[in-house]
Amino acid sequence: MSLQSIIAAWPAILGTLAIVLLLSGVDDLVPVLICLTHWIRHRKPAIAPSLGEFLGEERRIAIFVPCWKESGVIGNMVRHNVAAIGYRNYDFFLGVYPNDGATVEATERLAETFRNVHVAECPHPGPTSKADCLNWIYQRMTLFEEETGARFDTVVLHDAEDLIHPEALSTINRERATYAMVQIPVLPLPTPFGEFTHAVYCDEFAEFQRIDMLARQYSGSFIPSNGVGTGFAREILERLASERDNLVFDAASLTEDYEIGVHIHEAGQTQLFAPLKKGGKGYIATREYFPRTLRSAIRQRTRWVTGIALQCWERHGWGRSWRTRYWFWRDRKGLIANPVSLLTNLLFLVGAGDWIESLYMHRPWAFAVENPGILALCWVTLGLQSVRLTLRAACVAGIFGLGFAVGVPLRCFHGNLVNCCASMGALWRFLHSKAHRRPLVWLKTEHAYPSRDALLLHRRELDEVLVASGYLSKGEMAQVRAEMRADGDLAEHLVASGRLSDDEVCKAMSLQSGVPSGRVDTRRVKARIARTLPAHVEERFGIVPFGVERGRLLVAGASVPPANALEELKAFTRLQIEFQLVTKRNYQELRALL
Known part of the structure; x- marks a missing residue:
């Protein structure tokens, strides 16, 4: 299509785009209105007890971590989280494949170092889907229970690069008294301003965790699992296993986490998205790095769109209630909205370029429209988009800072490119698999482990570790602090005063740092x-x-x-x-x- 033909059809094109964007913009305000209505009705909510005040039993938690080609990150992940987690009654189950020798070796070393780390080896070569690996981890957990007589009350999902917040398991444990599924917020770790691809994840997750997930909760619809930081009641998983020939997670699904949230809601079980709130040095949320290159981001999002928008549509239709139908629409409308948004961006750039040229050449702007109805639509659409970007920037500023939020309007163009490519790729993959009658293939996301600066955010102080591990009471620790000089070394003072032995201090420092300890002969x-x-x-x-x-x-x-x-x-x-x-x-x- 030539530029002249575009200009000739411009009023019709602009009017159509304006209507589509208007409908999408109004739809984007619905979650905001749901949250606002809830806030007005519940201005003075009951104050929940703090984690420090919550004295409930520590239910035994199993943390599932599926691994394929994760030898470079899994060791750091486990060591850091063992040191950071402020909870004692938990075990890691690491899923590996027999043809991934490096990861098998890395996980076996971890199992030798930590008593609460166990390896679950799949009986067949990888890679398969994440759900398939999770199923074999579940089998390993049940075998462990038979061997030891233990029973896990809650299963929590995580990936091999996750930073688990020190209070995350305590939060899940507390809320599990009421809910069958608890989702901890997920936030990307911050990256430099210029990394636009990863910054798009920061923008979208900040808005999603602050608005969309809460709106789902308040509207009474299903809460999708984010795939990490999700705690499931053991009874729910046992029920799914009995219904699916002992396969808890659907191995054919590209987004098993999303679908299991739908299943739990349809079964009438209660779900909770734990609202984002401060805890210690940061928000109580699972933190991780997302893809930082355009290609890897498109690859990951293609899988997300294929699984959530297309495969789930094929499997679940539009649901039984208006709430479910609406949120299904929200999750699937990107198939249309993403290409339209990118097309709008491209036309905006063409129109802006022609406007600048018209000023320089002293000629009328070729894209000028005089129809008052179309102009009104454009202004309303622009207003809705401005409101949306302002709300997103506010969410981003609250988490990543005002300086980072300044880039939200610029990054929306890049985000539209990523999401459009993912939507087109998802449609092609889905239709290609149907045409050739082949199953959809799960695409793995490459993982990178966080920097030391990011790890320090969750690092516990030695006195906190000593009290949590039962070496000293809070009163004894307060007395020790009163005896010490301001610049004194806590470990040295404890040994010198005879309160703890050298071995006890060494073990506490090992817990704090996440590195193994022991005596060398x-x-x-x-x-x-x-x-x-x-x-x-x-x-x-x-x-x-x-x-x-x-x-x-x-x-x-x-x-x-x-x-x-x-x-x-x-x-x-x-x-x-x-x-x-x-x-x-x-x-x-x-x-x-x-």
């Missing part, structure tokens, strides 16, 4: 191994090598080395470096070998 350490690294390097970082095992150089120290230490040590060895925390006495014994 110096009689088995060869002097040449202990002298593997230059003396000045060992002294600078406070570490001593004590063994070589399966391509790893094992080093020990009485304190956790700084973040850059292990990176710098790579210059002196080709082996992968693994750190172990030891007592100060044990460290001095190792130093004597040098």
Whole structure:
């Protein structure tokens, strides 16, 4: 189509686009109005007890983490979360595949280090779907229960790169007294302003968690699982297993998390989206990095759109209630709205370019429209879009800061490109699979583990770990703090005062940092191994090598080395470096070998 033909048909094109965008804009206000109505009716809600005041029993929780090619992140994920989680009665179950040797080895090392980490190996090669891996993890959990006599009350889903908030499991445990499914908010970790692709996730999730998820809750519709940070009652999973030949999660589904939320709602069970609120150093939410390149973002969102908008439509239709129908519409309208939004953006750029040229050439603007009805539609549509972007920017500013929120209007153009490509890709994949009578293939998302700065957000202080682990009471800790100097070292004071032993302090520091601890038998350490690294390097970082095992150089120290230490040590060895925390006495014994 030539520019002249576009200009000739411009009034009709503009009028049609304005009507579509007007309907979409009005629809986007509905969740806002639902939340506003709820707020007006419940201005003074009952004050729920804080987690510190909640003294209920810690139900046993199983955390399912499916893994495929996750050897680079799963170790850090488990070690950090074991250190950060302020909850004691839980176990990790890590799902792996026999043809992914690196991940199998990494998870087996974790199981050797932590008593509450267990490996669930699928009986067939991978990759399959996430749901298939989750089913085998569920089988491993039931086998563990048979072997030990334990029983898990709640199952929580997570991915291999997730940062679990210290209070997340406590929140799920508290709300599980009332609800069969509890969804903790999910938020992307912040990235630099210029990373537009990841920033789009920040914008959309901020708005989704602040408005859409709450509106679903208030309207009485289904709460979709986000796939991470979702806690399920054990009874619900057992019921699904009995209905599906022991397959809790639908292995053929591309978005098993979304669909299981629909199933639970249709079964008449209660669901809760835990409202976003502050806890400790940040919001009580699961944090992670989402795709940071255009290609990977389109790939992930193509799977989301295929599963949520098309596959779920095929399986569930439009539901039985008007509430379900409306939210199904909200989740599926992107098939139309996303291409229309991108088309509008492109026409806007063409029209803006022609307007600038018309000023320079002193000619009439070719895209000018004089029809008052169309002009009124355009102004109303522009107003609705401005309201939407303002609300999104407000949500983003509350979580990521005002400076980051300034970029929301610019990023909406990039977001429209990503979402349009995903919608077109989803339609092509779905129709192609139907035409060739082939099942849809699950597309894995590549995961990256957060930086040390992001991890520090969830790091617990040593005194908190000591009290939570039962080494000291709150009163005893307050007395210790009163005895110490302001700049004193807590660990040294506890040992010097005789309140705790060297071993007890070492174990507490291990819990705090998420690194393994233990005693190294110096009689088995060869002097040449202990002298593997230059003396000045060992002294600078406070570490001593004590063994070589399966391509790893094992080093020990009485304190956790700084973040850059292990990176710098790579210059002196080709082996992968693994750190172990030891007592100060044990460290001095190792130093004597040098």
